[in-house]
Amino acid sequence: MSLIDDEDNTPFETSNTSDLDLKLQSSIETLTQILGPIPSLSSSQDSSLTLLHDTNLTQTISTHLKLPNSGAGNNNLCRWLYDTFQSSHPDLQLVVLSFLPIIAGLYLPRAVLRATSLAGFEAILLALYAHETTSRDGQPITVSIPDLSNSSLYHESKAPIKNKAVELNMTIVSPSLEPHGTVRSTRRARIVGVALELYYKKIALMPISSKIEFCKFCLVWATGKEDGDGEDSVGKKALSGDQEEASSSSNGEHGVDGSKEKREMKEELSEEKSWRRVPLPWELLQPALRILGHCLLGPNRTNKELTDAALAATKSLHARALQDVDSQAILATGSILRLGTMASETSPELDHTEIRDYMNPVISL
Template sequence: MSTEQRVSWSDSFSEAQTAIQSLTTIISSVPPSVSSSDTPAVALLNDPELATQISDHLRQPDSGAGDNQLCRWLYDTFHTSKLDLQLVVLRFLPIVAGMYLSRIPLRKPLAGFEAVLLAIYAHETTSRNGQAMTVNIPDLSHPSVYHESRQPYNNASTDLNQVVVSPGLEPQGTIRSTKRAQIIGVALELYHSRISEIPVQSKVDFCEFCVVWAGEDGEFYKDFPNEDKKDEEDHEMMKEKKEGRILLPWEMLQPMLRILGHCVMGINKKNKELHEAACGACRSLYARAIHDINPKAILAVGSLLKLINYQKACVDHTELPVTRIIHL
């Protein structure tokens, strides 16, 4: 280990220890396995007992206010600029965003939650340097390299269409109602970018809040695409869950679906609790998309439901069929 690496590790270790010491003044007890760990940031991230205590605090009726100590701790911890400590804050983003969005109609003071969300948004604004996140997709009006064409293949960059995944960000000092979805959506994009490092329980929390945000009962779509259920009586079985329903603009729904895609198809897809929670969230969001008559959302969430069905069928559609018949 070089001298520079030792200094970096020492700084990260000391800042994680400082974060733990600050946390001891907020929650009832920090587990000894965390306070005495050789890797305190990892312990902060993965200890289930500590995560439960922090989650319970964030769900309390008076959490989220400007003078809330735990929100202040999350804010300060994220501003350490240490990636491992920032990941600890992202681990609790689903609860912060979920409780924040659910309490907006109650007109409660939520400056603590807003400070955490704005800290994450400001971090992304700085890291992106005002640039939009884009991807290049092929122009389907031109032949691909895998198909024959009478015209020679042209590989010019003009044959690519640039698609904006996330627009350029402007600094925000407060969370206005017109910018709320964008700020939370950007925070969820950062959450998704590091989702492989985030504990499973955090992803389960996210899926549960997706059901709340959708505000619809998705059980009708448990056997998606329900081709054999076309009677109106079946549709009447879709009971709405109005409480907790929020607006779901595309700038927020898009990162939500990416996260759910990971939960359904990612490294933890064999975790039964997470998989069931993600499937339930997809069904609720599909019911919401149908209710809102949102074609883009119907297509996107419907695709996730089809992937879930493919998993149930245990069929690998990339495998070539085995047959004894020779076609001449």
């Protein structure tokens, strides 16, 4: 079963069936060597669907990706994700794309700190960026906006008829792409944003758990905190625990000096919390808001966990925009927040037996 259809009818590249089967089997064997035996794959008739939707397998891969050194260039799981996407297997590419929220969510805060090697994450992001660059063939993504100054077809116009054709108002949603072989600080937001645009194109095929992860990391990007609990995400809790353990052992040996060291470490951690907030330029914020809009208004809006996470992420991004005094971001986040709130409100059921007087409508203030 192939999962290559998407909203804009631009499927991933495909090969013949035998090559796809060989690539799928090879990818599963490599993943088994990294994670160990995967019972759900051995008992499944469709391994590609299992890789995409198996909750336990997704949680295992997510746990490995959240390890402190997961983004290094020699990380086996990052190498598997990169090689799997480059295999051009359409269903396997969807599997890699489903983990983009975790990869991008971890990469951006760690890139701000510049504490560890992130070559593994960057290789995956560049592979997604290169795929989107090739598929666009140097053309930007545009939309046509109707010109409200033109008369409606259903109304008479007193304005003189124009001899020239009606001009379309074209708006560029995403500019044309240039190929990049490395991730520099000036290109980081653009590369991650393009990867999110590819994720949005395939979002109808993404598992709900992947969308929830994205909403959670949007909250991290905006505030530097996870779930508003005041604790820094992406491994800071583990780091804090290790340092507190070291401080307690030092306290046992040196008495007062140990307490002082522990207090200094806590102060350092509290100062580093603000570093976890990432810059949110429009080229990164726009695709993120499109994904959040799908989570709030799309077909999965009946999932309460997803809508709650999306609302929390949108509120945090709106507060961040107000703090940054970014008028474009304020308008966009405020509009999506309003639409999401309206969609979540319960409305009374429509009574089809009611006779309405449309000539004298009732206006409630």
